[in-house]
Amino acid sequence: MASAPDDQADKAVMDFDPAVCTYDRWIEKFGEAREKCPVFASEAHGGYWVAASYEHATNISRDWETFSSRKVWDPEAGKLEGGSVIPPFAGPPFVPVETDPPEWKLYRHLLNPFFGPKAVETYRTRARQVMRALVDRVIETGACDIVNDLANPLPALSTLDILGIPYDQSNWRRFSDPFHKLAYARGTAEFPQCLADLDWIRGQLAEQVERDRANPREGLFSSLCNGEVAGKAFSVPEIVGLGMMVLVGGVGTTNALFSNSCVWLSKHPEVRRKLIDNPDMLPIAREEFVRFYSPVHSAARLVTREVVVNGQRLEPGEQIMVAFSSANHDETVFENAGEIDVERFPNPHVGFGSGIHRCLGSFLARMFFETMFAEVMARMPDFLVDEERAVRYPDISTKNGWITIPATFTPGPRMGEGPTL
Template identity: 35%
Template sequence: MKTPLEMERKTRETGPVTWTESNGGHWLVSHADAVSEGLRDASNYSTEKFTKEDGEPGGGVMIPTVPFYRYLPNESDPPQWDVFRKSIAQHLSPASVQSLQPLLDSYVTEVIDHMIELGEADFVMQVGSPITALITLHLLGLPPTDWHFYAGPIHALFAAPETAGPGVAAIQVRLAQTIQDRKALPERGLVDDLIAQQADGKALTDDDIKDLVFDVMVGGFDTVAGLMAGAIQWLQDKPEIKQRLIEDQAFLRSANEEFLRYISPAVGLSRTATCDYTIADQEISAGDRIYFMYRSANWDPEEFESPEELDLERMPNPHVAFGSGIHRCVGSNLARAVFRTVIPEFLSRILDYEVVEFEQYRLTNNNAGFAKMIMRYTPGTKVHEEPLFDHI
């Protein structure tokens, strides 16, 4: 059986835009220039969900369509998109992310403290998942003590999707109740700011708020954890590179971009054509579904020299790991901050780790990541003998 990367290479070799009959039939856009062109084009596509003539859900950013909720702001079009995007963008601006740095530093130190004496740990569930969940919940204004409740089902969405339903449903119920509770007793966080905008007459329903919050979780938890896990796996037998990442901030920033390109945690997302048009000399009909392949674009030899090799000093590096256009990842600043905080501290404290077992996601057409990554290492020393937090 071919790997996803082998299938993507074959698709690129067939042409920039090709048709597949899978999942009801849709177009695959695989070349870097065509992917970038399509992602920047907001006039010929829609990401909205809709109900088809047979009563089944259609549209959205995933193939097949996920029927349960809207991934907002991604599954919206202007002018509604403007309201949704602006509602969360200020919380994820460079300045806002910078203000989170002291807390992020503390979380990273504490999480590593929890596993450093064990000698064996699952990087995904004992490092990547708690750090990304804790900082995201703080941003949202949700209790950090609940991070297991939220992170477990969202991880299962990609690692074991057949088991995720009950947990995701419980999250939806919890968020709906939280919105009502916060209307009565406001606190501080993105949830409360969204409710305040609703009270000011902005076009936000309770379901909009719930779906916006859930999508921040989906985007903030496992995608970043998967990026870090992939980097840690690759670095395990490269001591000189590990030391440079600890000592050289410029090299760390460059490496961050190359790991984003190479791993491409968001593998691709879909659109629906709103009119007849042409992309890369291929005619597309109104109503056709199109899958834009981010990772394939990032591995396109027409765009990147030796794309299947990791070059941590690659410049320029015009990857589309965060997408492009109006639906570019709104959380990119936070994702970079988490990576650049976790990687050097982990490498400086866990000196001799070896990955002994790993399992990648089974659901691979939307996200690349790991269900688990077991490593062994020489036990180290905690920074804080007494925990800083009681919820990790």
């Protein structure tokens, strides 16, 4: 994948900043990049590289020693380096996403049992109950916001259940909404409050650590509080960081995936009906939605040594954005890559990333998607998205999602199942 540096390599520069790019421009410019310069430099944010092709995106993701995910944040020294997003934002690293081995291996070894296929299946019943309660909140009105009423709260609340973090009717929005806003509110008047709410959540998690250590119980979070790795217990900041990582990953990915799928299915009712009538098709269709919309749009890496990629010489300390969404539209890998084919198989997409940092919650995201799809298609199968009022994220550098998706449907009865929301 990489070779010794070549001092004669010409630097490919594109007038394009993926970190502040709208959806339509992202698709257009990355198509041009894959054809002309699949590894190029952007001069925005002090300069960084971008890997646009499937080959380079996957190879870079698998070479963690050369392309590090580690984030260093020292507010007292004013140091902020690395991490998974460009430009990086001040705050503690998300663990284990923004770590490398050996630390990464210790964290993943502890977390993996809670996110494997068998474990995820045990969460399905509770997720279905939560989803039914969310639909109950809107079903009698004949109108909803697919993002804020369904796609964002379901993974947020279900992930709280998996962690064993209590919530109720008075505060569940305060737990769920900041993770949605984190994806689109940066640079807006909403962002300071978003950061304040995230600090509140960290405080709630820290308080829960003390309770779980005094009175251990079932659940992932309590296991973290009372567990050890290599004979060493986790510190409170480490446990809080792990809890925040699980919440961020659980909410954003599924929210973006389901929201985009609903917009497309609203415009293709014949495919929607086909999936409703043939539920066995859903897993294949789901993977195609993951490929096409790539909920994890990109991830940043920090170059640790001089290296040449596709003729471009990268220096230590430079950042490179791995554009998974562009890789998933690579015409050399996917036939008719610019179209959704709900019967596409095989489908070697990298919609959940690649390499050691492949999304820990990919099986969980799939289960959440299936749960939301089943409930929406059963109780509001004729939903119609109001595209004129729907609003995308202003940029899609990390998550390809929507701020709001108003929709209407034929009203129905409440089921009265699940938590009171």
